Amino acid sequence: MSQSYVVLDLETTGNAPEQGARIIQIGAVKVEGHKITDRFSTFVDPQCEIPPFITELTGITEKDVSGAPLFEEVAEEVLTFLDGSHFVAHNVPFDKGFLKKQLALAGYQFPNCYSFDTVELSRGLLPTLDSYKLSDLTVYFDMDHSRPHQADSDAEMTAELFIYLHNKILQLPLPTLQALKKTTASLKSDWDFLIEEGIQQALKKSQFEDASIDVFRQLALKRIEDEEEEFIEEELPETYSVFEQAYFSEKGKLASQFEQYEIREGQKEMASAVYEAFSDHAHTLIEAGTGTGKTLGYLIPSVYYAKQTNQKVVLSTYSIPLQEQLLRKDLALMKQASGIQVRVAVLKGRQHYLDLRKFEEAALYSEEGSYDVQLTKAQILIWLLETQTGDVEELNLSSGGQLFWQTIQSDASSDLGRFNPWFTRCFYHRSRKQAKEADIIIVNHALLMTDVHQRRAIIPTYSHAVIDEAHHLEETAIDYFGLAVNYLSIGFSLSRLVQSVTQNKSFMNESEGFISVLNEIKEDVEELFRMLHAFVSERQTEATDVGRMSYVYRSFQEEGVLWQGILECAMRVQMNSSSVIEQLYSAIDKEKDNEPAYEERSFIANVKSMVALFEEEVTQLYELLLEYDEEFVYWIEAEPKGAKNAIYLYAKPIRVNERLADDFFATKQSVVLTSATLTVNQSFDYAQKRLGLEDFGVRTKKIPSPFSYEKQLKVFIPTDIPDVRGHNDQLFIQDVAIKLWRLTESTNKKALVLFTSYDMLKQVYQYVKDLDDEGQITLIGQGVTSGSRSRLLKLFRQANGASILLGTNSFWEGIDLAGDALEHLIIVRLPFAPPNQPLTRAQINAAKANGENPFTDLSLPQAVIRFRQGFGRLIRTAKDQGNFFIFDRRVVTTRYGKTFLASLPTTPVYEGKFEHLLEAHIHNQEEE
Incomplete structure (x- = not known):
């Protein structure tokens, strides 16, 4: 006889029944044999007012509950529906706890049964997802969640989720289930009940049934074959120009991968410059404007040079997303288009990789640990069946889980080498082996600088490299030499x-x-x-x-x-x-x-x-x-x-230029540094000086963006905004909030607002929220709205109409919001580094001691590059249209302000009172 599960969701007026909070809607779904067999749903009259924020969240109004039964009138019906079933909810502590207390107030007792929390089950069984909110999980599984935060719809979606998770447990291999049984005993859900069912099913199967699983020392892992993929390799063209032409032509190999393909002259120009730099053993700085296609612009010549000379080429990026883009998108595209077999490896710092020996001891022989530690063990047991890399970046760990990771990560001191039975399966050593055999090695700036700083071969020997996002190299070096x-x-x-x-x-x-x-x-x-x-x-x-x-x-x-x-x-x-x-x-x-x-x-x-x-x-x-x-x-x-x-x-x-010159650039034959923002006032002098390239006869090349900025974008500078340098910060903050509210409310478009201060961001967020008393604007604030940067961006993309995303620091770059995902960009203050920060102040003092002008030689160039990075968030494709607002009057009232405007592409600039700009240019533009 199959087990019966009731999946229940409540909507309530608050969190605490003992303080007067009451249920306003109950949704319940019965699951038997992995199928939904029955449903129960009702509104409930709470006999109290529904708070406005609850109505805003759920859509449930006083009208909906008027005339609905009291809880006392439906309590027996709920208990009858629950009878003989186990309890499931997305956040059991709340739903079960609330229902239990309200039943007690009505004179009833909650039935004795097993409980399963789909939040916890999802965290354990889906360890690589970004979010475990029900709304995000339904998007991930492509469920039709038409009415989020309504009990009947949420219960239905939770039931579908539970069926998936239950099925996943029943498909797990026996060693994983046995190890899970140890690690989940102290968790909130009754895992043991589901795991035991899985164990009974697994015992009926042959342990060799699944060839994709590698069982070793009582742990089950994804089997990773080291065999070479079948590949008929074309002969490498004798000259690079022939190779390049095969890619960059209307009927070339890149064109074959796209329905519509346009040749980018800037991309061809960049590719030629990279190959020439490598061939001539020259260091080169290349600024490639947005839309150039710089990744393929350096990737294609790098691959040809590596294959032609049988030398490794290292590609270094600042951010993990760009590493993933390089591997999953650009390299995959090139390999698919090419007849050339390219061996690629991604190499990260050793602490990124799981040490299987340590994890074996922690998971199988130690039952100690907090709730977070035990759940993290469960996550890793599942992840081992899926991962090929053993890289922690794939996992979504809690803060407690991240601390636990430090006890099971790979490190040189505890490496047993040939004495380790896990040696042939070691994720770190496998990545090192792949890197030694690779033509192209992808690393990040942190590992690149660690390799320089520690002066030992973390990265296999190489003499040629491309550093993407090169405007971050100095700050990374400062961090890693500190x-x-x-x-x-x-x-x-x-x-x-x-x-x-x-x-x-x-x-x-x-x-x-x-x-x-x-x-x-x-x-x-x-x-x-x-x-x-x-x-x-x-x-x-x-x-x-x-x-x-x-x-x-x-x-x-x-x-x-x-x-x-x-x-x-x-x-x-x-x-x-x-x-x-x-x-x-x-x-x-x-x-x-x-x-x-x-x-x-x-x-x-x-x-x-x-x-x-x-x-x-x-x-x-x-x-x-x-x-x-x-x-x-x-x-x-x-x-x-x-x-x-x-x-x-x-x-x-205070400076790293000499260290970079002596320990990095002098030891390499050719390093190409590229970014969309390397110049200040059309000059590479600042970058050359800060990176220690002045004595290397470095080549420079500036490739403009192919976008028509004068047609795609307008710059607006309101004249009626308070002076940012004034003594009344509150006046400035309130004025910024009013203008943001007016802009989005009147245009019904999406706006990204970039700050230099978390404190100012939070204050503006609160003011805009107060102004938007009808809740017509989707308001998302970094550090205010919960979630990672990727989650906030996801919320922003999913929002419709008037939406504001307030961000600082990491939101100034690395964000791609094309088309109507972003139409207004606002920079609140020119991004000068705070002069009172220790490193900034020390650099200013050092510049003075060297007879330099700290402002024009240091502070201003840094701010201009940051400003240009922020500006680059707006126009991402040739079809984008956008409006760029600068709320800092210094851009026109100071002599140095023109440096910021001169750093932008040629584009119309309008000054005037905000409402006039809004009426004369924004609204007219929309009517056109």
Whole structure:
């Protein structure tokens, strides 16, 4: 007899029945044998007013519930529908909890049954999805969710989702189910009931039935074959010009992949420049305007050069999305069009990859862990059946899951090499092997700089590279050549080391001594960070953009008893740590000399990994507090309202040009750096200077965008907006909000608004929300609306009509909103870096010391490049039309303002009162 499940959803007037909240709608669906067999739905009279925001969310009005039955009148009917069934909801703690309390108020008892939360089940069984909201899941599964936030529709969709998830459990291989049973015992849903059903089905099947699954050491993984794909390779043309012509022609190989194909002269021009740079062993800067098609512009010559010379070419991007685009879209397109076999590898930092040995121990032999840890184990068990890379970027982990990842990620210190039974299946070593055999290696700037910084071959030997999004190379280098330690990071490494030593049987004879010293160090570290917090609190500090206190220090110039105490405590931590680290390494070596069995060797490797992590933290702490390099800026950040040890220590190089010149560009034959924004005032001087390219005879090329900006875009500068430099920020913020509201309300179009401050963004968001009292505008704010950048963009794309997306930082670039997905772009303030930030201030002082003008040589070029990146969000295709508003009057009232306008393509610029601009140009444009 098949089990019966009732999937239920409630709409209510609030969250707490004990505080007067009541049910206004009940939707329930019965599922038997993976089919919907019955439905129950009713409005309920709550005998109280429905709050406006509930009506806005659900669409349920007072009219809908007027004359509906009271809950007491439908309670028995609900219980009858639930009788003999298990309970399912999308967020069980709310729906079950609310129903249980309201039943109790009516004198009824909730039935005893198993409960299944489809939020939790989805997180565990669909570990790579961006979101687990019901509305997002229905889009992912292409369900017809016509009335979201109405109980009957939500219950129907949840039932469909539960059927899918239940089916997925029943299809899992036996080892996965057995491991899941251990990890899900402490979760909210009654996983064990469903898993046991799956185990009984799996036992009836042959364990060799599924050839796509690799079962090893009680874990099931996706089988990954290393065999070469079948490919009949064409002969490589003798000259690049023949190869290029085969792609860039009306009947060429690229044209064959598109229904409509237009030759882009700029793309051909770029491709030729890249190949010439590689052939002549020259470093080259190429600015390629939006729409050039620069990815294929550098990809095609890179592939030809790699195949022609049998040398690897490295392609480096700043963002993960562009890495994915390179691999999944552009390279796939080229391979499909080409008769050339291209071996491609994506290589990331080692911490991105799962260590299967560590995960085996955590999943199969350790039942400890918080709710987040146990759920993360379940996610990874499912993910192992799907992933080919073992890359954490594929997973959607909670913050607790991300901490757990640090205990199971790959690292050099715990690598057992040939002693590891997982070695041939190791994700990291497989990616390294693929990179060694590849023609093209895709990396990100972070790994590229790590390779330079650590001076060891993380990336296989190469001499030619293309750096895309090259305007980010300097900031990435600054980050990776810098230092950073905080109390949580060093405390985490200490706690893990103590736990690892305690649990390791090999160290039992000596562990008490080790643990005693480590606990002393822990006390000193706590005292050190408390003193640092007190030290910062006593000084005049600047506020960071996340609200922390910030203080720039020079270790041996600071004065006072408290600072002396800090230095003495730091020295004590360093000396004691060095001593115990040396003893631990000695104990590890002694154990290894005994040729231990695999289990002991594995424990030793884990201890070594923890020691190495702690050693790295202590070394950085020593360099931050007890050493000084005049080429660096050092600062402390403190949480003003946080714990008394909530301290963050940083040191970053003020310049990286010489380091890049000596350790990177001088070691490579040809590096091509490209971006849509490399020039300032049509000159590459700023980029060459900041990146250390001045002595390399670097070539430069500027390829304009093929778009007709003068026809596709208008620039508007309102004259009646308050001065951004005024003393009344509230007046400016209120005026911005009013103009945004008027623009979207009157045009019914979508607007992206770019800020330089989270605080201003949040205030504008609230003002616009208050102005839009009828809720006619879809309002999405970074840091206000919950979700990642990709989720906010998805919400914005899905919105219809008048919509506003408020963003800062990451929203200035890397966003592609073509067509009617974006028609108004607003830059609220010119994007100058805050001069009070430690690194910015140090760079300004260094420029002064060098006899440079800090504003024209540093601040202005940085802001112009940022400004151009923001501008580039608006016109993404040759068919786009858009309006660009600048709400910062400095662009026309200051001498330097013309530099910003001159950096834009030729396009009409209009000044005037906002309402006049709106009437004379925007509305007229729409009528045309």
